[in-house]
Amino acid sequence: xxxxxxxxxxxxxxxxxxxxxxxxxxxxxxxxxxxxxxxxxxxxxxxxxxxxxxxxxxxxxxxxxxxxxxxxxxxxxxxxxxxxxxxxxxxxxxxxxxxxxxxxxxxxxxxxxxxxxxxxxxxxxxxxxxxxxxxxxxxxxxxxxxxxxxxxxxxxxxxxxxxxxxxxxxxxxxxxxxxxxxxxxxxxxxxxxxxxxxxxxxxxxxxxxxxxxxxxxxxxxxxxxxxxxxxxxxxxxxxxxxxxxxxxxxxxxxxxxxxxxxxxxxxxxxxxxxxxxxxxxxxxxxxxxxxxxxxxxxxxxxxxxxxxxxxxxxxxxxxxxxxxxxxxxxxxxxxxxxxxxxxxxxxxxxxxxxxxxxxxxxxxxxxxxxxxxxxxxxxxxxxxxxxxxxxx
Ligand SMILES: *Cc1c(COP(=O)(O)O)cnc(C)c1O
Numbered sequence: 001x002x003x004x005x006x007x008x009x010x011x012x013x014x015x016x017x018x019x020x021x022x023x024x025x026x027x028x029x030x031x032x033x034x035x036x037x038x039x040x041x042x043x044x045x046x047x048x049x050x051x052x053x054x055x056x057x058x059x060x061x062x063x064x065x066x067x068x069x070x071x072x073x074x075x076x077x078x079x080x081x082x083x084x085x086x087x088x089x090x091x092x093x094x095x096x097x098x099x100x101x102x103x104x105x106x107x108x109x110x111x112x113x114x115x116x117x118x119x120x121x122x123x124x125x126x127x128x129x130x131x132x133x134x135x136x137x138x139x140x141x142x143x144x145x146x147x148x149x150x151x152x153x154x155x156x157x158x159x160x161x162x163x164x165x166x167x168x169x170x171x172x173x174x175x176x177x178x179x180x181x182x183x184x185x186x187x188x189x190x191x192x193x194x195x196x197x198x199x200x201x202x203x204x205x206x207x208x209x210x211x212x213x214x215x216x217x218x219x220x221x222x223x224x225x226x227x228x229x230x231x232x233x234x235x236x237x238x239x240x241x242x243x244x245x246x247x248x249x250x251x252x253x254x255x256x257x258x259x260x261x262x263x264x265x266x267x268x269x270x271x272x273x274x275x276x277x278x279x280x281x282x283x284x285x286x287x288x289x290x291x292x293x294x295x296x297x298x299x300x301x302x303x304x305x306x307x308x309x310x311x312x313x314x315x316x317x318x319x320x321x322x323x324x325x326x327x328x329x330x331x332x333x334x335x336x337x338x339x340x341x342x343x344x345x346x347x348x349x350x351x352x353x354x355x356x357x358x359x360x361x362x363x364x365x366x367x368x369x370x371x372x373x374x375x376x377x378x379x380x381x382x383x384x385x386x387x388x389x390x391x392x
Pocket of ligand 1: 148
């Protein structure tokens with residue numbers, strides 16, 4: 001198998017699996033228990049907390065474990081909305097957020113909050129001037145993702161953070177795709193809330209964290225026991241947390257090497273597709289993009305058909321985000337960058353990891369060329385296009 005779907009999820013790092021094993025087997029104590037087995041679990045939890053905090057320049061008291069990116073996003077938005085509703089009911093986000101943010105916003109609209117969805121340009125970038133104009137006296141929260149999961153565009157988070165801080169508005173960033181891929185420092189970025197997830201950086205699924213800047217009053221999302229300093233109830237996922245911290249540690253240690261390799265493979269994939277496959281268009285910003293993201297729209301084909309045929313050849317890719325595939329709706333991200341619904345439906349995403357090789361990338365392009373030729377030869381639209389343009 002050639003795995004090119006790392007934005008959907010990643011292979012677990014050996015270091016993460018090794019770190020988890022003792023907590024799945026013998027060290028199964030509840031970190032809230034007073035006995036020594038509980039204390040051992042608590043110690044592991046706090047070690048993981050320190051490692052994750054230092055990975056983003058935070059204090060350990062600012063890291064709160066959750067059940068993943070989706071919970072972190074829900075908590076950030078609902079928690080901030082609830083805590084600040086006496087100050088105002090206006091929230092600003094972007095049109096290209098992950099559904100964990102967008103669908104939470106839809107829910108908040110039903111609860112009486114007003115949401116501004118910032119447009120993005122054709123590269124997927126939020127416009128800072130549009131953001132400035134959108135800010136109102138009753139704006140309580142800005143939520144803009146660090147990097148987009150479909151097209152890989154990296155947003156101007158430090159600039160947005162500076163603007164939010166200047167206006168005294170809480171700023172949340174969904175950094176699920178960025179954490180472990182690019183260096184993040186919550187102080188430089190001036191973010192108040194940051195979401196991360198274990199399984200997007202070679203850690204386990206079902207675990208993540210929310211960074212909450214000290215002093216930020218955020219209502220809890222889950223009520224119950226006193227875990228996480230009374231702010232997130234529920235027995236902690238100790239093995240998951242330990243595995244996520246080990247994966248993050250590894251990602252930090254190898255970041256430069258990893259980025260260099262992924263970028264080299266990415267550029268090779270982009271340039272081969274652009275030079276060898278006609279009627280295609282890269283989605284996302286040329287340079288302000290995640291090291292491993294490649295997203296192309298291919299005219300005269302359905303992305304889903306390309307995916308199925310790639311899979312038959314042992315290549316895993318994705319069309320749009322995993323959460324929307326299965327549904328026939330074209331990706332909201334591709335529509336937001338100005339693609340027609342038809343072009344959006346012809347898009348395929350390849351997300352690379354440092355495990356990939358140049359040979360795999362070459363095989364992928366060769367296979368893709370064959371698939372596109374076959375699918376296009378069956379397309380009446382393509383036939384008509386060729387006839388109109390005097391090519392047959
Ligand atoms: C995957 C993803 C999420 C959701 O994270 P889970 O841990 O799978 O719940 C949220 N935001 C972005 C940008 C993602 O890529």
